[in-house]
Amino acid sequence: MLAFATMTGLAQEIKVIEPSFNDYLALFNAKGYMVYSFDVSQLKDCKIEMYLKEFCEGKETRSNSVLGSAYAFEPKGNKLIIGFLPAENDSTQKYCYSLEDTFTYTGSLSLKPVFWASENKWMTEYHTRPFETSMIEKERFIPLVLFGSIWYDEKFKITRFCGENTIKPNLSSNILKFIPHYYIIGIIAH
Numbered sequence: 001m002l003a004f005a006t007m008t009g010l011a012q013e014i015k016v017i018e019p020s021f022n023d024y025l026a027l028f029n030a031k032g033y034m035v036y037s038f039d040v041s042q043l044k045d046c047k048i049e050m051y052l053k054e055f056c057e058g059k060e061t062r063s064n065s066v067l068g069s070a071y072a073f074e075p076k077g078n079k080l081i082i083g084f085l086p087a088e089n090d091s092t093q094k095y096c097y098s099l100e101d102t103f104t105y106t107g108s109l110s111l112k113p114v115f116w117a118s119e120n121k122w123m124t125e126y127h128t129r130p131f132e133t134s135m136i137e138k139e140r141f142i143p144l145v146l147f148g149s150i151w152y153d154e155k156f157k158i159t160r161f162c163g164e165n166t167i168k169p170n171l172s173s174n175i176l177k178f179i180p181h182y183y184i185i186g187i188i189a190h
Contacts, residue, residue, distance in 0.1 A: 032086030034128045036145050040080045040099070042136060046189040047072035048080070050097045050105060051141055053184040056112075058176065063141075065188075066097065066107060072190050077101035082145050082185055087111070090124040095147070095185065112181040114150055118157035125150045127161040131186075134169040138189050143169050148182030 028035075040048065050066040065071070077100025085094040091111055098104040113122040127150070131143045146167050150159045163175025176182070 033084065035081060035083040036128070036130050038080040038082070038144060039078060040075050041078040043075055043189050046138065047074050048099060049073075049188045049190060051186050051188050052107075053141070053143075053186075055176075055179075055182050055184070057180055066105060072188075073099055073102050075099050075102055080144075080187070084128060084147065087124075087126075093126060093147070097185075109147060109183055112149060114152055114159060114180060116152055116159050117154070123150060123159055125159070125161070129165065129167050129175070131167045131169050131184075136189055141186055141188055143167070143171075143184045143186040145185045146182055147185065148175075148179040151178045151180055 049069055049072040052062070052064060052066050053060055054062040079100040081096070081098040081100075083096045083098070085096070085106075087093045090113065092108045093111055094106055094108055096104065096106045111124050111126060113124040115121075116123050126147055129146045129148070131146065134142055136142065148161065150161045152158075153160050161179075163178070164173045167173045167176070
């Protein structure tokens with residue numbers, strides 16, 4: 001009886017199954033592809049302007065419409081996608097806005113290295129965080145995704161990018177005190 005129970009327990013199998021698209025997400029993220037999807041169905045009667053803000057050492061250094069305010073688009077679909085492609089070098093990063101059934105735009109962001117003092121080398125590494133859901137107010141910037149650099153932690157002699165998993169729209173998130181260079185990608189609804 002004991003031998004039968006042992007053989008039955010060992011007779012279980014692990015079977016190969018067909019992977020789904022979601023199974024590939026970890027691989028895409030590891031290679032530098034990041035994507036965020038937003039429901040813009042409530043903006044059907046608005047025009048959407050793609051907007052970008054840049055911050056250095058906590059101060060806003062640039063704030064502008066990606067294509068110019070004359071290029072605000074009325075969404076035909078219900079989804080806005082903001083994505084990042086793998087960096088091709090250590091000085092620029094490609095990003096993409098895609099407004100479903102309306103248009104797609106790809107641009108570049110300039111990157112800034114951080115000095116890793118304990119290793120005596122410069123590092124260029126950026127990560128993303130989505131913003132918490134915010135209320136839609138016409139003619140006001142709506143932040144959607146943060147794209148920020150790592151920072152050097154003098155106490156632990158390491159570089160890091162840790163903190164909140166989502167950023168507060170009023171920019172009060174603690175992580176923003178440490179990130180030396182970041183972009184906020186969002187929209188303005190007209």
